[in-house]
Amino acid sequence: MGVFEKNIAAIEKKYGCLAEKIREIDVEKVSERIGLAQTANGMLIPWVKHQGRAWRLNSMQNPMEAAELYADRYQIRLYGIYFVFGFSDGRCVRELWKKCDDTNMIVVCEPDLELFAMVCHEFDICDLIEAGNVLFYLAELETEAQVVLQKIVDYTRMKLLEFCILPGYDILYHDTCEMFMDSVIERMRNEVINKSTSFAFDRLIPQHTLFHMKNLLYHKNLEQLRQALAEYPVNEIPAIIVAAGPSLDKNIKTLKKAQGKAFIMVVDAALRTVLKNGIRPDMVCTVDPNSPDRFFDGIDLNGIIWACTRTSRKKIVEQYGEDIFYYGSYYRGWNGTLANELGYAIPSFASGGSVSSEAFMIALYLGFRKIVFIGQDLAFTGGQSHTKEVVGTFGDNEEYIHKRKIVEVEGIDGTMLETDFQMWYYKQWFEKVIHMNENLIEVIDATEGGAKIEGTVNQTLAETIEQQCNREIDIYGIEKSIPAAFSAEKQQELLKKLRGLKQEVADFRVQITEMIGKQEELLLAARDASTLERELLEKLKDMLAQNEKISGEEILDLIVMYAHKEEYEMGDDIYTEENMSPADLVEKSLLLYKGYERGAKLLEEDIDEFIMKD
Amino acid sequence: MGEKELLREIEETSHMLYQNKEHEAMKKATGLLGTFQNMIKNQTQEQLALGGNFALVMLRELLEAYQNLDMLGMADCLREKAALFVQFYFQNTENA
Numbered sequence: 001m002g003v004f005e006k007n008i009a010a011i012e013k014k015y016g017c018l019a020e021k022i023r024e025i026d027v028e029k030v031s032e033r034i035g036l037a038q039t040a041n042g043m044l045i046p047w048v049k050h051q052g053r054a055w056r057l058n059s060m061q062n063p064m065e066a067a068e069l070y071a072d073r074y075q076i077r078l079y080g081i082y083f084v085f086g087f088s089d090g091r092c093v094r095e096l097w098k099k100c101d102d103t104n105m106i107v108v109c110e111p112d113l114e115l116f117a118m119v120c121h122e123f124d125i126c127d128l129i130e131a132g133n134v135l136f137y138l139a140e141l142e143t144e145a146q147v148v149l150q151k152i153v154d155y156t157r158m159k160l161l162e163f164c165i166l167p168g169y170d171i172l173y174h175d176t177c178e179m180f181m182d183s184v185i186e187r188m189r190n191e192v193i194n195k196s197t198s199f200a201f202d203r204l205i206p207q208h209t210l211f212h213m214k215n216l217l218y219h220k221n222l223e224q225l226r227q228a229l230a231e232y233p234v235n236e237i238p239a240i241i242v243a244a245g246p247s248l249d250k251n252i253k254t255l256k257k258a259q260g261k262a263f264i265m266v267v268d269a270a271l272r273t274v275l276k277n278g279i280r281p282d283m284v285c286t287v288d289p290n291s292p293d294r295f296f297d298g299i300d301l302n303g304i305i306w307a308c309t310r311t312s313r314k315k316i317v318e319q320y321g322e323d324i325f326y327y328g329s330y331y332r333g334w335n336g337t338l339a340n341e342l343g344y345a346i347p348s349f350a351s352g353g354s355v356s357s358e359a360f361m362i363a364l365y366l367g368f369r370k371i372v373f374i375g376q377d378l379a380f381t382g383g384q385s386h387t388k389e390v391v392g393t394f395g396d397n398e399e400y401i402h403k404r405k406i407v408e409v410e411g412i413d414g415t416m417l418e419t420d421f422q423m424w425y426y427k428q429w430f431e432k433v434i435h436m437n438e439n440l441i442e443v444i445d446a447t448e449g450g451a452k453i454e455g456t457v458n459q460t461l462a463e464t465i466e467q468q469c470n471r472e473i474d475i476y477g478i479e480k481s482i483p484a485a486f487s488a489e490k491q492q493e494l495l496k497k498l499r500g501l502k503q504e505v506a507d508f509r510v511q512i513t514e515m516i517g518k519q520e521e522l523l524l525a526a527r528d529a530s531t532l533e534r535e536l537l538e539k540l541k542d543m544l545a546q547n548e549k550i551s552g553e554e555i556l557d558l559i560v561m562y563a564h565k566e567e568y569e570m571g572d573d574i575y576t577e578e579n580m581s582p583a584d585l586v587e588k589s590l591l592l593y594k595g596y597e598r599g600a601k602l603l604e605e606d607i608d609e610f611i612m613k614d
Numbered sequence: 615m616g617e618k619e620l621l622r623e624i625e626e627t628s629h630m631l632y633q634n635k636e637h638e639a640m641k642k643a644t645g646l647l648g649t650f651q652n653m654i655k656n657q658t659q660e661q662l663a664l665g666g667n668f669a670l671v672m673l674r675e676l677l678e679a680y681q682n683l684d685m686l687g688m689a690d691c692l693r694e695k696a697a698l699f700v701q702f703y704f705q706n707t708e709n710a
Contacts, residue, residue, distance in 0.1 A: 056687065
């Protein structure tokens with residue numbers, strides 16, 4: 001077997017479709033741009049032509065020594081994760097990898113697929129492809145960097161991330177490099193926000209998750225809607241995202257003209273304003289676990305179609321949720337079971353954390369390519385926080401604004417406006433996603449006020465409707481005609497499976513309790529001066545291996561939602577405190593396991609309440 | 615700067631360049647470029663003739679890589695041509 005076949009076989013095993021993409025590349029055809037050069041000591045290295053200049057991607061003098069020097073730059077830490085931008089001939093990555101152990105992970109982001117294909121023809125890189133702690137990420141193939149990063153970057157290891165850029169790559173692939181680094185930073189920021197969210201909502205989110213895991217059996221999902229809409233030219237129909245900014249009061253009346261000619265997606269906070277102006281939304285998105293009652297009280301919500309996910313407030317769904325399209329990730333095992341039954345996965349998106357960013361992602365997922373914002377101020381336009389229908393919902397308007405961490409942003413008219421950190425972050429998120437999809441989507445900001453969102457076209461709603469809404473389509477009718485995802489019989493069958501979760505948690509709790517017993521013994525040994533150091537280290541290694549095994553159990557996804565305090569505490573210091581004694585280490589681990597044990601008990605209680613009851 | 619010191623500086627700078635330590639390496643490379651320019655300026659006609667165009671070729675290559683922010687190009691040029699130039703320069707200065 002030649003080098004190429006060997007490499008491809010290894011890639012196929014680990015990355016599936018990537019092998020196919022590489023096979024499709026005819027390296028002869030790209031030889032004007034990419035090639036190999038022979039070095040002074042007879043080795044081969046790759047080069048890439050960029051703006052008429054050939055860039056060698058390793059040393060022409062001694063590529064091996066250059067690679068060793070490169071790897072020497074990095075001091076490898078236990079549990080460290082290294083994001084390497086660029087692969088070149090693989091020598092630098094290999095040297096770095098040699099310094100790592102199985103607590104480390106290397107994520108290689110190669111921005112040039114053709115270059116990677118050529119490297120596969122010439123260099124044996126099987127060792128790196130097959131390595132369990134090396135992950136390849138081909139930027140050209142993975143448009144959703146967040147999906148990949150979600151699996152790698154979590155709070156517990158955030159302080160252990162390091163960026164490594166191979167020489168030349170930051171110049172040759174500048175934009176991709178920046179985008180990759182931004183994606184990792186954004187993921188880290190999301191993890192910090194997740195931590196605050198977990199603390200703020202405590203037991204509410206897991207309770208809502210359990211409730212929705214059962215409730216979704218009786219409703220529809222967004223993939224069904226995507227399939228139904230695929231028969232229509234949705235890419236030419238605008239999706240109007242109605243947010244609850246103060247400018248919504250200026251043009252809400254105009255929105256009625258778009259009814260039946262656009263997909264009107266309303267966020268829950270804007271629902272009052274929309275309904276009071278006689279507009280029927282095609283879909284209402286609600287994600288906040290604490291959506292205020294005032295958003296919904298005293299208005300007729302009959303016939304409303306909702307988009308809900310695991311965080312959506314249970315009470316709202318119980319009271320008004322007669323017709324729901326579900327999306328999102330609930331629990332790995334449950335999403336997997338549903339996907340097996342449905343033949344497709346329930347869609348899940350990496351959104352920007354606000355309900356309007358969820359609505360935006362839903363519109364994109366459904367196939368809409370013309371997105372229109374209204375009420376998307378992302379600033380305190382005219383000193384107001386929200387549309388007048390919801391002002392007061394969050395307390396006194398001025399006091400609400402006063403309490404926020406204020407930053408300034410440029411308004412659509414060039415003046416400076418006040419906003420808060422949260423909305424500033426949402427603005428950044430929209431700008432990034434719009435930029436990433438710039439050749440795919442057109443985004444019109446018809447808010448008629450508020451912050452300037454880079455990448456959008458600014459125009460009035462009246463102009464937008466005149467230009468864009470010229471095709472009749474009854475999306476509401478299409479949605480209503482879609483049946484529940486499962487037949488009554490299937491619903492019963494799946495409910496039985498879901499109820500099996502209770503036993504699964506009980507069994508897992510037994511394992512945790514046993515682990516606690518063992519770790520308590522280990523703690524005594526660690527504190528006992530007569531214990532031999534070698535013996536103790538062996539036991540510690542065993543403990544870490546068992547911890548690793550348990551951390552891979554699917555059921556833990558649910559349990560950690562009840563033990564986030566212990567999880568985050570563990571992340572704050574266990575990997576990063578360099579001078580922890582064995583006893584400290586066991587103590588931390590014990591604390592975490594007691595958190596899991598407590599979490600498992602709470603989860604069992606909530607399963608009784610939200611899943612076992614009829 | 616004496617020969618040994620200069621060779622050590624070349625070695626350190628090339629290490630940093632291979633390691634893609636852009637900021638520090640570029641600062642050091644700027645310093646070296648200035649030093650080489652002065653050394654070439656100070657060469658006698660005889661020394662220049664002896665070395666042929668080698669010094670100028672080295673300087674041009676280094677400058678080209680420097681202007682393009684090509685770390686590997688600079689590192690290779692320093693290790694190969696610049697180190698040779700420094701040895702040649704000091705040999706001939708001592709003999710002169």
